[in-house]
């Protein structure tokens with residue numbers, strides 16, 4: 001199995017890049033896992049308490065579960081990937097059965113902060129977009145897709161997102177094998193990654 005990690009700050013375009021990479025590839029050969037699935041279960045907290053959680057700190061992520069899932073896939077075993085709700089700030093009761101594939105892509109803001117997770121990646125890609133661009137994209141996306149309003153996004157950006165990005169996420173750029181500049185759509189970089197994956201899939 002070829003394991004590709006795609007990191008970068010919120011709104012840099014990780015999900016978009018993953019969709020562009022996998023667009024014309026077969027689902028049976030390339031799978032995608034999102035770090036969002038591994039936000040800790042917060043069912044013991046009220047909704048109001050969950051709203052106050054810092055979701056940009058590495059401790060918000062259940063890296064143990066992520067590691068055991070990545071190792072299971074690598075060993076050829078399927079996993080039950082949790083499904084996350086941004087509206088509820090919590091995991092749902094659902095899971096998605098994810099079968100091992102020739103290529104697995106894992107995307108998320110914090111995946112390069114954890115040394116043991118980092119070591120599981122054959123290729124590490126960091127997607128870069130400037131912070132003003134990322135904030136604009138995040139505002140648009142969170143309001144239209146994640147049930148947030150302007151005040152919520154700005155408050156979270158100032159209180160936790162920006163400081164956590166500077167402390168934890170930006171420094172992991174140094175671990176990347178490839179940095180994709182994504183202030184604008186970057187078809188050249190996407191083609192390069194697709195070529196690498198196509199070669200892997202072509203192997204018996």
Ligand SMILES: Nc1ncnc2c1ncn2[C@@H]1O[C@H](COP(=O)(O)OP(=O)(O)O)[C@@H](O)[C@H]1O
Pocket residue numbers: 008009010011012013014015016017137138140141182183184185186
């Ligand atoms: N290169 C780009 N140019 C303009 N908008 C983009 C670009 N890449 C992504 N977007 C948009 O920005 C928003 C955030 O992108 P997304 O892929 O969800 O980022 P991430 O997964 O890194 O948080 C989405 O609405 C997406 O359509």
Ligand SMILES: Nc1ccn([C@@H]2O[C@H](COP(=O)(O)O)[C@@H](O)[C@H]2O)c(=O)n1
Pocket residue numbers: 009010011014036039055056085086088089090108109156161
């Ligand atoms: N309940 C939650 C959980 C996470 N977030 C934010 O999501 C961002 C990471 O996801 P991306 O798709 O943007 O990479 C992260 O910055 C968290 O602040 C949230 O708003 N609510």
